[in-house]
Amino acid sequence: MKTILLIEDNSDIRENTCEILELAGYNVVTAENGKVGVEKALAAKPDLVICDIMMPVLDGYGVLHIFSRNTTLAGTPFIFLTAKTERSEFRKGMELGADDYLTKPFDESELLSAIEGRLKRFEQLDQTRTDYDLKSNGLEAFLDDAQTKLESLSADRKVHTIPKKQYIYAEGDQPLRLYFVKSGKIKTIKTNADGKEFITGIYEEGSFFGYLALLENREYTDSAVALEDSQLHYIPKEDFQQLLSANRSVSQEFIRLLAGHVAEREQQLLTMAYGSLRRRVADTLLHLHTSMGEQVIKYSRDDLASMVGTATESLIRTLSEFKQDGLIEIAGSSIRILQPEKLRRAGW
Structure with a gap:
């Protein structure tokens, strides 16, 4: 039996929707606001979330943001409930990673159809999901699996040799590709006005780097330099962007990497400050x-x-x-x- 987490502050809507879902054979966990909903999701991960947008304490956008940053909850099918019909609200939710929208008031068939569609799609994706061991020739499996779903993926698997101390990219450069470390070590650095370096990251064999600027579509905010003689694979920007949209296994891998990156950077800054x-x-x-x-x-x-x-x-x-x-x-x-x-x- 699939478990659905229903987050809705309106008690009448919450109770009526819960009753419909239970009659349809779903196990339903309810929450009256976003904070309670996140707490219940962390205690027991649901198979799908139905979440109102406008709520006290923590709104629907905040809930989805927390889900996307948590490695356990990231990727959970997420359907927004909203009384708003403005295009800007729809666009904001989809950009944050919502899978679907239901505009209130909705009828029973519309609700159940949206849920069944989301669950069926995610079940199909889970059946093809692969956990990539990136240190044991895993890049090839990563790309090969993606290429079966993306015919336009570049077949170029050339290894680029980078000597020690050579720059791979510099702060302010436009991102053109994703980098994968086949061997060696790469550091990312920021330099202040006095020329003093601060290392923001170390990337070893089996690591991707340079993905943050690609995902945010902005210039690099740090520089990448080889700590030792290294070998890198280059994945063109266009291929990376298509990989994320066409292959759920790939996008989940980078959600996991980003979540770890953000948590690590926050801890680093906290330690430096205090x-x-x-x-x-x-x-x-x-x-x-x-x-x-x-x-x-x-x-x-x-x-x-x-x-x-x-x-x-x-x-x-x-x-x-x-x-x-x-x-x-x-x-x-x-x-x-x-x-x-x-x-x-x-x-x-």
């Missing part, structure tokens, strides 16, 4: 060790300082303190974490 230097250095080392799976952290001290957002001399001094405390081991440019839990508490 964390002590020891906290920031510890968090950076732990991120490289756990999230990126680096058993031995091997970056130049300048690059590490750029990740932390501090002077190189301050970084070196803090690393020496961690070494004296027995938390890390340093051999040349390599760092090995000896006591992760104690390092995690080192800045508090």
Whole structure:
């Protein structure tokens, strides 16, 4: 039995709609506003959401925004209920990712037809969904699967070799393609007026980068530079845009990447704003060790300082303190974490 989450602040509409859905054989969970609806969705993911737009506490647009940023809820079929008929409202909802609209008042057949259509379409998409292991030749499967659904996808799988320290794109450039790291490491950086670098991201084997500017259709706000000799695949902008619209597996992969990117950037900014230097250095080392799976952290001290957002001399001094405390081991440019839990508490 499919579960439908119905978010509607009007009690009469909520009760009547719930009754129709239950008679049609659906399990229905109701919520009187967007905040309660999100909480119930997080507790138990629904198969489909029917959501009013104009509500107190959190409106329908806010609900859909939260769904799209949450890796668990992203991709859930989403139908808006609205009394508004202005084209701008329809366009805004569809741009945010709504799958369908029902304008109040609606009749029973219209409601059930919209639900059945959405559920059937998503079931078909789920049957063809593939989880891509991008580190184990997964790019080929990713593109091959997409190409079966998109005849115009470029067949060019050429590998581009990028030497260490070479720029791939610069801040202010127009995005022309999506990048995939076949081997090596790429850093993205922002540079202030004094020429000081701040590293905004590290991308290793099996990672995509450069997709944010493509999705937002704007100039790059940072630059990408090879940290070491690297090999990249290029996917043209037009192909990437068609992939997102034609293949649900591809679009869900990038929703997941974006959600992780936003959460990671928010945490990075929060730590930089309020964390002590020891906290920031510890968090950076732990991120490289756990999230990126680096058993031995091997970056130049300048690059590490750029990740932390501090002077190189301050970084070196803090690393020496961690070494004296027995938390890390340093051999040349390599760092090995000896006591992760104690390092995690080192800045508090």
